[in-house]
Amino acid sequence: MIDKLEMFIALAHTRHFGRAAEECGVTQPTLSAGIKQLEEQLGVMLVWRGTRYQGLTPEGQRVLDWARRIVADTRAMREEMRTARQGLSGVLRLAVIPTALSTVTALTTPFRARHPDIRFRIFSRSSAEILAMLEDLEADAGVTYLDSEPLGRVRAAPLYRERYMALAPAGGALAGRESLGWAELSALPLALLTPDMQNRRLVSQHMAEAGAEADPVLEANSVITLVTHVTEGGLATVLPSRLAELFGRMGGLDAVPLVAPEAEHLIGLVAPERDPATPAVAALMREAQRLAEAEV
Amino acid sequence: MIDKLEMFIALAHTRHFGRAAEECGVTQPTLSAGIKQLEEQLGVMLVWRGTRYQGLTPEGQRVLDWARRIVADTRAMREEMRTARQGLSGVLRLAVIPTALSTVTALTTPFRARHPDIRFRIFSRSSAEILAMLEDLEADAGVTYLDSEPLGRVRAAPLYRERYMALAPAGGALAGRESLGWAELSALPLALLTPDMQNRRLVSQHMAEAGAEADPVLEANSVITLVTHVTEGGLATVLPSRLAELFGRMGGLDAVPLVAPEAEHLIGLVAPERDPATPAVAALMREAQRLAEAEV
DNA sequence: GACCATTGATAGAGAACTTCTATCAAGTCA
DNA sequence: TGACTTGATAGAAGTTCTCTATCAATGGTC
Numbered sequence: 001m002i003d004k005l006e007m008f009i010a011l012a013h014t015r016h017f018g019r020a021a022e023e024c025g026v027t028q029p030t031l032s033a034g035i036k037q038l039e040e041q042l043g044v045m046l047v048w049r050g051t052r053y054q055g056l057t058p059e060g061q062r063v064l065d066w067a068r069r070i071v072a073d074t075r076a077m078r079e080e081m082r083t084a085r086q087g088l089s090g091v092l093r094l095a096v097i098p099t100a101l102s103t104v105t106a107l108t109t110p111f112r113a114r115h116p117d118i119r120f121r122i123f124s125r126s127s128a129e130i131l132a133m134l135e136d137l138e139a140d141a142g143v144t145y146l147d148s149e150p151l152g153r154v155r156a157a158p159l160y161r162e163r164y165m166a167l168a169p170a171g172g173a174l175a176g177r178e179s180l181g182w183a184e185l186s187a188l189p190l191a192l193l194t195p196d197m198q199n200r201r202l203v204s205q206h207m208a209e210a211g212a213e214a215d216p217v218l219e220a221n222s223v224i225t226l227v228t229h230v231t232e233g234g235l236a237t238v239l240p241s242r243l244a245e246l247f248g249r250m251g252g253l254d255a256v257p258l259v260a261p262e263a264e265h266l267i268g269l270v271a272p273e274r275d276p277a278t279p280a281v282a283a284l285m286r287e288a289q290r291l292a293e294a295e296v
Numbered sequence: 297m298i299d300k301l302e303m304f305i306a307l308a309h310t311r312h313f314g315r316a317a318e319e320c321g322v323t324q325p326t327l328s329a330g331i332k333q334l335e336e337q338l339g340v341m342l343v344w345r346g347t348r349y350q351g352l353t354p355e356g357q358r359v360l361d362w363a364r365r366i367v368a369d370t371r372a373m374r375e376e377m378r379t380a381r382q383g384l385s386g387v388l389r390l391a392v393i394p395t396a397l398s399t400v401t402a403l404t405t406p407f408r409a410r411h412p413d414i415r416f417r418i419f420s421r422s423s424a425e426i427l428a429m430l431e432d433l434e435a436d437a438g439v440t441y442l443d444s445e446p447l448g449r450v451r452a453a454p455l456y457r458e459r460y461m462a463l464a465p466a467g468g469a470l471a472g473r474e475s476l477g478w479a480e481l482s483a484l485p486l487a488l489l490t491p492d493m494q495n496r497r498l499v500s501q502h503m504a505e506a507g508a509e510a511d512p513v514l515e516a517n518s519v520i521t522l523v524t525h526v527t528e529g530g531l532a533t534v535l536p537s538r539l540a541e542l543f544g545r546m547g548g549l550d551a552v553p554l555v556a557p558e559a560e561h562l563i564g565l566v567a568p569e570r571d572p573a574t575p576a577v578a579a580l581m582r583e584a585q586r587l588a589e590a591e592v
Numbered sequence: 593g594a595c596c597a598t599t600g601a602t603a604g605a606g607a608a609c610t611t612c613t614a615t616c617a618a619g620t621c622a
Numbered sequence: 623t624g625a626c627t628t629g630a631t632a633g634a635a636g637t638t639c640t641c642t643a644t645c646a647a648t649g650g651t652c
Binding site for chain 2 (some may be wrong): 001002041042043044059062063064066067069073074075077078080081082084085094
């Protein structure tokens with residue numbers, strides 16, 4: 001039963017029988033049979049079928065909710081017993097927004113010192129994707145903005161406040177400047193994140209509030225791409241202060257704070273709202289609290 | 297996996313491999329193998345074994361919590377789908393304290409009118425047993441006292457307030473009385489419920505508060521037994537007003553209110569605290585709310 | 593409009609797993 | 623000590639699962 005529910009979750013999430021089967025490590029006929037059995041056991045249709053996957057029925061949607069819960073609880077039970085057996089161990093899957101990627105080390109490093117048997121797997125994802133991954137049980141926790149867009153059913157722990165800087169080639173547009181207004185950005189040739197990234201939406205929003213429009217020359221979903229286009233392509237970009245200072249020093253770039261207004265956003269750790277959480281996730285939340293206290 | 301968890305729940309509750317197997321509808325070797333597999337899959341011992349069942353290990357206790365949750369959710373999912381398929385139907389298992397048995401009809405009758413495909417199975421149990429049955433998924437809801445002893449993790453809906461009367465043979469000890477003090481009860485030859493019943497504990501408590509001791513001639517765990525000993529054996533007893541009046545009229549007995557103090561206790565419907573509840577339980581809770589409103 | 597790729601269902605064989613009956617070993621109670 | 627209770631074990635029979643191979647339907651493309 002539980003493996004059928006796992007298949008069903010994979011199907012709902014891939015929207016494709018073949019790929020769902022691959023994700024579950026079975027062949028496509030096996031997955032088809034599994035879904036069919038689930039439908040027979042529950043006595044309802046779960047999936048609209050033509051010649052291809054066409055979405056879930058209303059009952060399927062409800063069963064998906066139950067399935068996520070039941071599978072999550074089953075995994076949590078397994079995790080808890082593995083911890084009872086051999087202490088905190090295994091893999092923690094962490095989904096992180098690109099602009100926070102460089103700061104997760106502040107979380108993972110002390111955590112790994114405390115729990116050496118835990119391995120991390122870190123995914124760079126948009127904030128929306130992070131929440132979806134938590135729902136679909138594809139990540140154990142995430143790092144994202146806490147204060148800007150709705151989070152849904154998650155438990156959150158603040159980590160730090162993010163401020164912003166403009167970054168441009170040394171001696172270029174920012175030469176001699178102590179700070180830059182958000183409106184002034186529009187005069188520069190900009191490289192910004194793609195609009196599916198929350199950071200980009202915040203940048204656009206702050207520019208709009210300052211009366212300017214964000215009209216980037218180049219968009220990318222990776223910070224590295226932005227920075228290389230500053231160093232090699234002569235563009236300017238906007239990054240969280242820590243990142244901007246890091247690249248500023250490393251790449252010999254000019255980095256100045258963005259002001260008017262001096263925008264600030266809260267970054268934090270999020271995990272599925274489940275009680276109790278798996279031991280590893282609970283420990284990571286405690287680490288986040290510790291870090292936030294040290295921060296203040 | 298889920299059937300193994302069901303076996304484990306049955307084992308924890310019967311404390312006996314053979315009886316647990318019977319409860320699950322399998323043979324004892326099958327259940328033994330199921331528990332062993334569960335232990336292997338989780339990698340921990342769950343049961344202390346000598347030559348017989350000797351209780352759960354700490355890990356077993358934790359797994360029992362998870363198992364109850366996972367099995368309850370699985371059943372709720374099945375119930376919900378069955379309701380989607382054929383409307384509210386199936387069996388509602390209701391565990392009721394003996395003194396409330398005669399009043400559940402006020403709950404079940406309008407409910408059955410509204411949902412004719414629901415069948416009821418009603419168990420007379422002590423309040424402690426009711427809570428255990430809810431935990432072990434052996435009852436869907438219960439009717440018990442809400443205000444006297446701790447309830448644990450349940451959702452409750454008040455039904456009505458219970459008051460108490462003394463009941464004795466016509467023309468006997470209560471002849472001509474308008475009321476009776478709790479202390480005066482000790483002068484009568486009493487038939488009372490057994491001390492595992494919460495009603496009995498309340499009666500003893502109120503007598504003690506009035507400075508008297510409950511020293512019954514006869515104890516039983518059934519109201520019928522008490523009443524027949526009033527009619528046939530010349531004893532007196534204490535019953536909730538509705539019951540006392542009912543038997544008073546039917547059996548030609550004297551029933552008078554107990555005062556000093558005029559004790560009152562709250563009876564209500566309880567169901568496992570789960571979100572969402574099964575459709576049938578949710579409907580029963582609504583019925584209880586309706587009834588309580590009509591009551592006031 | 594013909595062709596090819598994609599998608600999911602179906603059939604049949606072999607493997608894996610479950611459950612049963614029968615039996616045994618270790619305690620327990622009288 | 624002897625009968626009984628309790629749970630584990632062994633082996634056979636049946637069920638279920640999963641795979642490979644294949645097909646039908648559809649959709650996009652040239």
